[in-house]
């Protein structure tokens with residue numbers, strides 16, 4: 001009997017929309033790629049994009065920058081985090097998150113992970129007295145924790161929250177957009193996120209002075225008056241000579257590529273969620289496999305899906321992954337002894353002081369992850385779920 005095989009590509013995103021290509025070509029024809037290189041009466045693509053993104057998430061201010069990692073580093077620097085300071089963060093996230101903490105020579109204090117793949121709020125409460133003034137909270141793989149309780153813990157301990165929304169652009173908790181609970185929200189527009197400019201990111205905030213610092217940090221020279229979603233120019237009086245320039249601006253070409261995609265994002269989210277629910281439904285009730293149920297307060301963007309194989313031996317998980325790959329389905333196993341393609345767990349970041357997170361270890365030991373690019377159809381999603389279910393069944397019987 002021949003087994004069905006999937007032939008799609010898990011790292012192939014959709015092409016850039018034609019309207020975005022036209023806007024990018026117009027920027028190139030103008031020669032004015034630098035955000036502050038504007039013709040008389042022109043605001044530039046970056047300034048418009050910032051205003052549109054601020055409106056999309058309902059923030060007062062927005063700054064477009066060179067990457068999501070840059071956005072997080074700028075947020076920490078604007079908050080005054082410096083050498084030797086402790087910063088709370090997730091033990092399970094992507095390398096740019098602890099990297100942003102290291103970029104200001106601060107020290108991460110890693111927090112445990114729950115079975116829902118969110119930050120463990122009991123462990124956070126226990127560590128809230130460690131001396132950290134900031135939590136760099138990562139909504140890893142799009143899973144949003146109980147933000148009401150998280151803010152209660154952090155507000156009570158005087159800890160500022162910076163949100164890493166690389167996987168939750170367009171997501172929400174109780175209808176408040178992800179990135180709008182903390183003092184700063186950080187987003188990425190790197191190719192594998194929800195809008196694609198190759199590299200890029202955003203920082204949003206309602207705090208005028210913090211945002212003025214971030215704008216100076218990004219390398220605005222004395223041209224901050226040319227922004228459209230920035231604090232009033234008099235806010236810069238206190239910060240403009242005492243904030244270093246750590247260049248990380250976005251350029252007009254990337255902004256042009258992003259503006260049309262931002263306008264399409266709500267429709268794209270609906271498509272992602274259709275793929276997600278197709279895979280989720282196909283995997284539910286598979287013996288040995290646990291689907292991660294999403295709470296009703298959470299509005300998701302299903303650009304990837306995670307499942308747990310709790311209590312299954314490493315060799316059997318390896319066999320599931322190998323069986324799926326042989327049939328064209330690429331799964332990332334976070335419990336693998338050596339990280340593949342990228343690092344996501346605290347013990348891979350050995351520049352930080354060694355820490356022990358046994359609950360995170362136990363969860364990651366059985367965690368599988370899969371990207372869902374929009375080049376897939378719902379029929380593809382159904383086939384992928386069938387293949388995974390089949391390969392798990394072969395190992396669990």
Ligand SMILES: *Cc1c(COP(=O)(O)O)cnc(C)c1O
Pocket residue numbers: 067068069070093094096097138139140141164166167187188189190200201
């Ligand atoms: C991609 C990503 C970032 C930011 O990455 P950049 O490549 O610097 O834009 C941050 N956090 C997580 C969890 C990510 O996956």
